[in-house]
Amino acid sequence: MRFENSEITIRNIPILQLTDDFLSGFERFQETKTVWVNDPSNLYTKESFFIDDWNEEKKILVVNDLQTCLYYGGFLIAAYQSLHLVGFGCIDGNLVGNHKEYLELVYLHVTRPLRGFGIGKKLFIECCNHAREVNAKKLYIDSHP
Numbered sequence: 001m002r003f004e005n006s007e008i009t010i011r012n013i014p015i016l017q018l019t020d021d022f023l024s025g026f027e028r029f030q031e032t033k034t035v036w037v038n039d040p041s042n043l044y045t046k047e048s049f050f051i052d053d054w055n056e057e058k059k060i061l062v063v064n065d066l067q068t069c070l071y072y073g074g075f076l077i078a079a080y081q082s083l084h085l086v087g088f089g090c091i092d093g094n095l096v097g098n099h100k101e102y103l104e105l106v107y108l109h110v111t112r113p114l115r116g117f118g119i120g121k122k123l124f125i126e127c128c129n130h131a132r133e134v135n136a137k138k139l140y141i142d143s144h145p
Contacts, residue, residue, distance in 0.1 A: 007081045010122055013088075015070040022066070023059035026085050027112040028052060062107070066090055069106055077126045079110070079119050086111045089123040091130060091139070101137040 013022075030052040034045045054062065066076055066088075073093025079086050087110040096102045105127055110120045131139055 008079055008086065008119060008122070010077060010079050010126060013070075013076040013078050015067060018063065018067055018070060018076065020060060020063055022063050022085065023054070024056075026054075026059065026109075028054035028059075028109055029112045066107070069093065074106070075127070075130045077123055077130070079123055081114070086114050087119045087123050089127045091127050095136060096140065097138075102140040103131045103134070103136040103138075104140045104142070 032048065032050050032052075035048040037044055037046055066074075069090055069092055070076055075091045075093070076088065077090075078088045088107060089105065089109075090107040092104040092106050094103075096104065105124075108120060108123060108127070110123075128139065
């Protein structure tokens with residue numbers, strides 16, 4: 001798969017179009033060696049080695065999670081190159097926080113071969129736009145570990 005910016009289309013995915021094979025062919029691989037840690041008095045890095053490599057079983061679990069998110073009012077946006085899924089972002093539908101002003105960015109992923117071309121940025125902007133449309137003031141972003 002090679003990148004051609006003119007071929008990338010982004011669209012909203014309604015729950016009825018979210019099938020079990022949504023992530024088929026999507027390459028979610030990430031090797032992590034160090035992580036950032038933010039404790040109350042210091043921001044630092046530490047060694048923490050792990051690999052995220054979604055097999056078909058994991059992809060089905062993620063699709064189930066996306067379906068649940070949509071069922072409860074969430075938002076799913078996807079980037080395609082031709083007919084191939086190359087990225088997706090998902091926002092939970094429930095406002096959280098003491099003042100109910102946050103929406104959680106549950107997923108934001110770009111397939112491995114096409115990272116670094118701005119696809120994730122486009123998806124993030126669309127997620128932010130959707131959050132504004134439903135009167136969220138902020139996105140809550142959590143990352144592993």
